[in-house]
Amino acid sequence: MLLRRVRLPALLTFLLGLMIAAPAYAQNIHPWGSLSPSQQYLLAPLQSQWNTLPQARQEHMIQRTQEWMKLPPDKQQEIRERIDRWQKMTPEQREQARQNQHLYDTLPADKQQQLHEAFKRYQQLPPDQREELRRRWLQQSPEEKRQWLEHMGPGSTLPAGRAFGMPPRGRH
DSSP: OHHHHHHHHHHHHHHHHHHHHHHHHHTOOSOGGGSOHHHHHHTGGGHHHHTTSOHHHHHHHHHHHHHHTTSOHHHHHHHHHHHHHHHHSOHHHHHHHHHHHHHHHTSOHHHHHHHHHHHHHHHTSOHHHHHHHHHHHHHSOHHHHHHHHHHOOTTOOOOOGGGGTOOOTTOO
């Protein structure tokens, strides 16, 4: 009788432990090995942490790969490089990039288009001029940057992407 009294609580404790552990184990319903080769290619920069990402994040990224796989190979490579750069950013650089994205998102569509055109012109400048513009941009306060973005004209140029918190391309 005493043995039954000891076994029953132990069994119930074991079953309760399984019930508690099951949801934690089930969180990773998309292990890396279950992804298609195309998905693994696009998400390769996330491989080392994939199995620890929350289920919602994994599902979001998987949904995005469905859209990305419809793109031409050069656009897929560009997305993969962006993911890789993001992964290599410091928390401070990521926060700066988020702030810059928020700033960009608050611009009207015509200003966003002007910004794209200004960046294209910037990329065509000689390296010393690009560096000078980048230096001046980095010295500006957030309010000065916002004013520049709001008042830029068709002839304006834009500092390099790394001025917006992004690490330089090709250097890691």
